[in-house]
Amino acid sequence: MIIKVCGMRDSNNIRQVVDLGVDWIGFIFYPKSSRYVSMKSSSSGLLPDIAINYDCNKLSTHKCTVKKVGVFVDDTAQNIITRVVNYDLDIIQLHGSETPTLIRNLRSTLDPDIHPDIQFIKAISVKAPRDIDKYKLYEKDVDYFLFDTKCETIGGSGKHFDWEILKLYDGEKPFLLSGGIKPEDVEKIKLFNHPKCIGIDLNSNFEISPALKDIQSLSKFITEIKK
Incomplete structure (x- = not known):
């Protein structure tokens, strides 16, 4: 099972989470999010903006197997490409109303x-x-889906949706289960069964404060989920 921890920002906290053996780390590049990872303009007009929150590239040497996921919401292609370059992202997660044409481009x-x-x-x-x-609109153009809880905000609601609805998913692409997963959901996750579910996405219910993860809570959860 892939374990993705999203909404990361603090350098030391990132390294602690990576050391727990997670597979993917998510960085949110949506300005309205309380977990937003900001950038500093190079002001040159020639070079991409500069990542200032941490040196994300150090993750590649810290744990070579972790994948870096950038989360975007209806952003421009230019901004997405800039962040792929600056943060050496492995995966782009689109959380808005993006079109298949944008993904192909x-x-x-x-x-x-x-x-x-x-x-x-x-x-x-x-x-x-x-x-x-x-x-169905996106299946030909993406590698994975992530099913999250519909809410007024963009993700990070801390609330479940009815996972039984996912029985209706009959697509070919694998997906991650998201939406308010809590430390006490271990058994519920183990009982959830879908042939295309390859992992889970963890965020707000494992936080001390926005973008700062509770290492003890995550460690206990990951140990139990892998039993």
Whole structure:
């Protein structure tokens, strides 16, 4: 099972989370998010903006297997490409109303010249059974789906949706289960069964404060989920 911890920002906290043996680390590049990872303009007009929160590239040597996921919401192709370059992102997660055309254009621009084998996740917000069908628009153009709770904010609601709805998903692409997963959900996750579910996405319910993860809580959860 892939374990993705999203909404990271603090350098030391990132290294602690990586040391727990997680597979993917998520960075949110959505300015309205309380977990937003900001940038500093190079002011030159020639070079990409400069990442200032931490040296994300050190993760590559710290634990070579961790993948870096950038989360975007209806952002421009230019901003997405800039962050792929500056943070050496492995996966782009799109959490808004992005079009399949944008995804195809990003892939053709990035792969292979800028980032070979870049991958894409399309997040699908779920409240009712009819929401599942949205995957059909994107299935040919993404590598994974992420099913999250539909809410007024963009992710990070801390609330579950009815996972039984996912029985309606009959697509070919694998997906991650998201939406308010809590430390006490270990057994519920173990009982959830879908042939295309390959992992889980953890965020707000494992935090001390926005973007700062509770290492003790995460460690206990990961140990129990891997038993």
